[in-house]
Amino acid sequence: MATIQATACGAALPLRAHASAGGIEANENARQPILYVTSEMADYVKAGGLGEVSAALPRTLRQHYDVRVLIPGYRAILEAHPDIPVVARLPAAFGLPACDLGRIDTEDGLTVYVLLCADLYDREGSPYGDRDGVDWHDNDVRFARLGLAAADIACGRGEALWRPTLLHLNDWPSGLAAAYLAWRGQRTPSILTIHNLAYQGLFGAERLSPLGVPDSAFQIDGVEFYGKLSFLKAGIFYASHVTTVSDTYAQEILTPEFGCGLDGLLRAKADQGCLSGILNGIDESWDPATCPHLASPFDADDWDGRQANADHVREAFGLAVSRGPLFAVVSRLVHQKGVDLAIAAAETIVAQGGQIVVTGRGEGRFEEALRGLAQQHAGSVGVRIGFDETEARRMFAGSDFLLMPSRFEPCGLSQMYAQRYGSLPIAHRTGGLADTIEDGVTGFLFREPSVGGLLDAVRRGMETFGSGSKLTAMRRAAMARSFGWSQSALGYKDVYGRLMAAR
Numbered sequence: 423m424a425t426i427q428a429t430a431c432g433a434a435l436p437l438r439a440h441a442s443a444g445g446i447e448a449n450e451n452a453r454q455p456i457l458y459v460t461s462e463m464a465d466y467v468k469a470g471g472l473g474e475v476s477a478a479l480p481r482t483l484r485q486h487y488d489v490r491v492l493i494p495g496y497r498a499i500l501e502a503h504p505d506i507p508v509v510a511r512l513p514a515a516f517g518l519p520a521c522d523l524g525r526i527d528t529e530d531g532l533t534v535y536v537l538l539c540a541d542l543y544d545r546e547g548s549p550y551g552d553r554d555g556v557d558w559h560d561n562d563v564r565f566a567r568l569g570l571a572a573a574d575i576a577c578g579r580g581e582a583l584w585r586p587t588l589l590h591l592n593d594w595p596s597g598l599a600a601a602y603l604a605w606r607g608q609r610t611p612s613i614l615t616i617h618n619l620a621y622q623g624l625f626g627a628e629r630l631s632p633l634g635v636p637d638s639a640f641q642i643d644g645v646e647f648y649g650k651l652s653f654l655k656a657g658i659f660y661a662s663h664v665t666t667v668s669d670t671y672a673q674e675i676l677t678p679e680f681g682c683g684l685d686g687l688l689r690a691k692a693d694q695g696c697l698s699g700i701l702n703g704i705d706e707s708w709d710p711a712t713c714p715h716l717a718s719p720f721d722a723d724d725w726d727g728r729q730a731n732a733d734h735v736r737e738a739f740g741l742a743v744s745r746g747p748l749f750a751v752v753s754r755l756v757h758q759k760g761v762d763l764a765i766a767a768a769e770t771i772v773a774q775g776g777q778i779v780v781t782g783r784g785e786g787r788f789e790e791a792l793r794g795l796a797q798q799h800a801g802s803v804g805v806r807i808g809f810d811e812t813e814a815r816r817m818f819a820g821s822d823f824l825l826m827p828s829r830f831e832p833c834g835l836s837q838m839y840a841q842r843y844g845s846l847p848i849a850h851r852t853g854g855l856a857d858t859i860e861d862g863v864t865g866f867l868f869r870e871p872s873v874g875g876l877l878d879a880v881r882r883g884m885e886t887f888g889s890g891s892k893l894t895a896m897r898r899a900a901m902a903r904s905f906g907w908s909q910s911a912l913g914y915k916d917v918y919g920r921l922m923a924a925r
């Protein structure tokens with residue numbers, strides 16, 4: 423196993439000059455440099471909600487800070503930008519290879535640093551696995567390299583004249599960055615946002631040495647989790663502050679039921695005032711009056727325009743013409759999302775005159791069951807395995823209800839998209855779903871994540887559908903919710919400010 427590197431990075435290296443000369447102490451009014459570290463960004467590649475947040479939040483925060491993004495150089499990025507200029511070379515360390523740091527400036531002026539290492543990232547597949555959904559065998563090296571790159575940039579090894587005064591990390595893939603900062607004695611504060619506690623980045627203890635994890639850190643007060651190395655625990659343990667993406671989820675993860683084995687550590691963080699919930703937003707492109715993806719744009723005074731989207735969706739999914747309610751599922755097809763509950767409820771929904779459209783991809787067993795359902799109920803159930811942004815937006819705009827029976831939901835974005843587009847979410851009262859849906863006003867919430875609970879809320883939805891005026895009032899109320907990012911940005915600004923002031 424490795425031992426702590428005697429040379430703390432910041433102390434060992436001659437620091438390069440940087441734009442704000444060390445940040446707050448130099449100029450209170452300068453926009454502080456912040457590095458936002460992520461494994462997904464919807465501009466290039468996304469597996470789910472993290473990609474959407476990573477595209478939107480850094481852009482919103484740029485009003486207040488010089489936020490720049492760090493992301494691995496996946497194939498999709500290299501294809502979109504074949505000639506990325508290299509701005510720095512990051513040295514090899516432990517068993518992690520050297521790599522280049524490239525820089526892209528997006529059309530709207532956001533700087534994205536791209537970690538260039540073809541052996542690790544230039545592959546066909548998702549950020550986390552191959553096309554069959556099998557995790558890459560070297561994900562520990564791939565994401566330890568990302569974490570170490572972030573720590574390297576924080577100590578002045580990145581682009582000349584730019585050195586962040588704070589790291590904003592996201593989920594397990596960047597969790598180790600906070601640990602590298604601590605082990606190297608770097609004082610840059612870090613914030614870790616948990617988008618999903620269930621994905622933890624667990625690896626065998628034999629991987630400690632190649633990743634540069636010191637022996638002394640492999641213990642309960644450190645990175646050890648039931649005999650394994652946990653990237654997420656490393657992030658939670660060493661980050662200066664932890665946030666998650668809704669108030670309710672921030673409370674839920676303190677309990678054994680939702681804590682995924684980390685509730686004790688999270689309670690300790692909460693007791694120290696180092697855990698908070700900041701609700702996600704959705705970006706301004708989610709406006710049904712201007713959305714270029716829709717079959718027909720519409721607003722709350724134009725139900726014909728909305729109906730054009732419903733007609734389109736029915737046709738695209740091979741459904742019969744119908745005046746009954748249309749239910750949509752737009753989701754990663756995984757256990758978390760309660761896909762099995764939606765499948766089990768389908769028979770009853772169809773028997774009561776409803777139709778269902780489903781899109782997404784995920785676990786093979788759910789994809790198979792859904793295909794079977796579509797065959798069994800041809801004309802009433804339509805399924806598309808895969809993900810297409812235009813189709814998804816039309817489904818939000820054309821459906822009457824969105825089914826979201828998630829067992830747990832840190833925040834959830836689809837229920838916000840649905841409300842903006844006038845589709846009423848039917849959702850389990852948990853996490854961000856409880857915080858963003860007003861029961862009986864903008865959607866329907868149920869308490870028990872069971873088929874019975876879901877069907878009870880579906881019944882309430884069907885009754886509302888049968889009463890035109892209530893349906894219209896609820897659609898209008900849902901569409902009036904803006905869910906913009908500005909409120910969230912204030913939450914992050916508050917945490918950033920406190921961390922930088924305490925530095």
Ligand SMILES: Nc1ncnc2c1ncn2[C@@H]1O[C@H](COP(=O)(O)OP(=O)(O)O[C@H]2O[C@H](CO)[C@@H](O)[C@H](O)[C@H]2O)[C@@H](O)[C@H]1O
Binds near residue numbers: 472784808836854
């Ligand atoms: N197969 C697929 N491929 C690509 N995109 C797909 C997809 N299936 C669905 N999507 C899209 O990805 C987004 C899903 O976002 P969610 O927030 O609902 O869930 P996710 O569990 O991925 O995110 C986690 O992180 C987010 C962000 O913090 C939290 O809101 C959430 O609760 C937490 O579980 C939506 O925009 C949806 O349209």
